[in-house]
Amino acid sequence: MIQSLTTDLLSAVNHYLSERLGLYFNEMRYSDLERGLNNAAQELGYANAEHCINEILEGALNKQDLQTVVRNLTVGETYFFRDQAVFIAMEEKIIPELLKRKRKSGNKALRIWSAGCSTGEEPYSIAISLSRTIPDIDSWQIHLIATDINTRSLEKAHNASYGSWSFRTMPSEFFHQYFQPSAEGQHKLNDNLRKYVKLSYLNLAEDEYPTSKSGTSEMDIVFCRNVLIYFTQQRGKQIADKLADCLAPGGSFITSASDSSRFITQPPKGLQRVGSTIFVKSNAEK
Ligand SMILES: C[S@@+](CC[C@H](N)C(=O)[O-])C[C@H]1O[C@@H](n2cnc3c(N)ncnc32)[C@H](O)[C@@H]1O
Numbered sequence: 001m002i003q004s005l006t007t008d009l010l011s012a013v014n015h016y017l018s019e020r021l022g023l024y025f026n027e028m029r030y031s032d033l034e035r036g037l038n039n040a041a042q043e044l045g046y047a048n049a050e051h052c053i054n055e056i057l058e059g060a061l062n063k064q065d066l067q068t069v070v071r072n073l074t075v076g077e078t079y080f081f082r083d084q085a086v087f088i089a090m091e092e093k094i095i096p097e098l099l100k101r102k103r104k105s106g107n108k109a110l111r112i113w114s115a116g117c118s119t120g121e122e123p124y125s126i127a128i129s130l131s132r133t134i135p136d137i138d139s140w141q142i143h144l145i146a147t148d149i150n151t152r153s154l155e156k157a158h159n160a161s162y163g164s165w166s167f168r169t170m171p172s173e174f175f176h177q178y179f180q181p182s183a184e185g186q187h188k189l190n191d192n193l194r195k196y197v198k199l200s201y202l203n204l205a206e207d208e209y210p211t212s213k214s215g216t217s218e219m220d221i222v223f224c225r226n227v228l229i230y231f232t233q234q235r236g237k238q239i240a241d242k243l244a245d246c247l248a249p250g251g252s253f254i255t256s257a258s259d260s261s262r263f264i265t266q267p268p269k270g271l272q273r274v275g276s277t278i279f280v281k282s283n284a285e286k
Contacts (some may be wrong), residue, residue, distance in 0.1 A: 001040045002035065002049075003038060003041075003048045003049045003050060004034070005034050005037070005049060005050065005053070007030070007240040009050065009053055010025075010033055010034060010037075012053075012057060013037065013053045013057060013224060014030075014033060016056060016057055016157055017056075017069075017073070017281035018232065021066075021070060021149075021203065021205060021206065022203065022204070022205020022206060022230075022231060022235055023070065023073055023074070023159045023205070023230055023231075024230065024231050024232045024235065025073075027172055028101075033073065034049075036069075036072040036073040036075070037049045037052065037053060037069070037073070039072040040052060040068055040071075040072040040073070041053075042273070043068055043072065044065055044068055045068075047052075048165070050052050052069075056069065056161060061126050065248075067151060070149055070150065070207075071150050071151060071152050074148075074149055074150045074153075074230065075150075076116070076119070076148075076150065076153060076226070077226070078118040078119060078121045078122060078166075078226070079121050079165065079167070079168055079169060079170075080121045080124070080162075080166055080167055080169070080170040080174075081125045081169055081170045081171070081174075082121070082122065082125075082169070082225070082226075082256075083225070083257075083277070084169065084279065085255060086225075086254055086278070087125060087129055087150065089102050089275065089278060090126070090129050090133075090221075090270060091129050091132060091133050094221065094252050094278075095129065095130065095134070096133065098110065098220055098221070098250075099133075099134065101250060101283070108139060108140045108141060109140065109141040109142075109143065109221045110130070110140060110141070110142050110143065110144075110145070110220055110221075111215075111217050111218060111219045111221075111248070112126060112130075112142075112144045112145070112219065112220060112221045112222075112223075113144075113145050113146075113147070113215075113216060113219050113221070113222045113223065114144075114145070114146040114147070114197075114205060114223045115202070115222060115223065115224040115227065115228075115243060116147070116148055116149075116171075116204065116224055116225070116226070116227030117146035117147060117148050117153075117154075117157060117199070118148060118150070118153045118157075119153045119156040119157050119162075119166075120146065120153075120156065120157025120158075120197070121162070121166050122146070122223060122225065123144060123146035123157075123197045123199075123223075124160065124189050124194070124197060125170075126144060126197075126223065127144060127189075127193045127194075127196045127197055127223075128174060128178055128193060130142065130144070130196065130240070131193060141167070143198075143215060144196045144197050144198065145197075145198045145199075145200065145214075145215050145216070146197050146198070146199050146200075146204035147199070147200050147201065147204075148199075148201070148202070149201065149202070149203045149204070152200060154199050154200075155237050157197075157199050158199060159188075159252055160189040160194045161182045161183060161186045161187065161188040161189075162179075162186060162187060162188075162189075163185055163186055164185070167187070172178065175187070178190055179190065180191060187286055189195045198215070200214075202214060202216075203236060204224075204227065204239050204242075204243075205231065205239070207241060209243075209246055210242075210245055210246040216246050217246060217248055218246075218247075218248040219246045219248060219251055220247075220248055220250075220251050220252070221251060221252045221253075221254065222243050222246055222247060222251070222252070222253050222254070223243075223254045223257060224239075224240070224243050224253070224254070224255055224259070225254065225255055225256035225277075226256045226258060226259065227259065228240065228255070228258075228259040228262070228263040228264075229258055229259070229262075229263075231263075232239070233262070233263060236259070236262075236263035236264075237264070237268075240253075240255075240259075240263060240264050240268040241268045241269050243268070244268035244269055244270055244271050244279070244281065245269075245270075247270075247271075247281040249281055249283045250279070250280070250281060250282075250283030251278055251280070251281045252274075252278060252280050252281075253268065253271055253278070253279040253280070253281070254277060254279075255277045255278075255279070256277055257276065259277075260276065260277050264279075267279050
């Protein structure tokens with residue numbers, strides 16, 4: 001049964017999670033916080049959510065149990081080709097211009113990051129777009145990384161098997177071309193596209209980036225869409241600036257309408273706005 005929690009208790013745990021993990025719920029999302037904490041308490045075997053919260057606040061949860069809490073608080077909505085305008089821009093402008101620049105410099109390598117990838121629909125949509133726009137893709141070195149804080153979402157992404165809800169806005173011809181029926185009612189992305197995406201855990205609020213170890217430096221394109229809503233405005237802005245630092249000259253930073261209207265009122269440092277949700281780092285080599 002869902003235990004209803006006092007605003008004081010929710011505010012205390014919100015403060016703790018924000019300080020420790022960078023996870024933040026504004027008051028409009030307190031019902032999500034309450035639901036997530038109730039689910040986490042149940043999964044961890046607590047008699048009620050209040051007991052679980054007290055243990056969180058006392059720092060009594062081990063790393064694994066804290067990860068269970070995080071997982072229940074970051075259930076991310078996503079689907080293939082979310083915001084089609086972005087993928088049209090990718091296929092008609094961003095990728096072709098990038099290829100032209102790279103070919104000119106003799107560097108046939110592409111570096112792309114989907115930060116906050118949830119269950120994988122975003123990075124796999126990127127892989128499909130790359131395969132549609134790069135006829136000689138096999139002769140390119142593709143570094144396409146996808147990271148998230150939610151380990152259960154990453155597991156689902158590894159499986160790359162999805163139900164119809166994930167395909168709700170995807171053009172139907174892609175469905176037959178790039179997926180095979182798998183378990184009942186599910187379709188799995190073909191291995192020749194799945195192989196491009198390297199999934200890993202990365203907490204945008206805590207972990208270091210850009211670093212060469214995490215493969216997050218000198219990126220040509222960084223996607224971070226519908227993720228900044230999990231942070232305070234100040235932290236969201238810091239994260240956008242750090243992601244901008246990950247870009248190579250000429251690189252693109254792609255956000256979503258909800259991120260750019262609330263968290264990126266000014267372009268992140270060193271970037272210029274070229275569309276409502278797209279920013280570009282100037283290219284000194286131009
Ligand atoms: C709403 S989903 C967005 C998925 C995808 N980018 C899209 O736009 O369809 C937000 C994702 O951000 C992840 N997230 C939240 N806080 C994070 C953090 N501190 N570090 C990394 N990922 C985080 C969540 O786990 C969730 O999978």
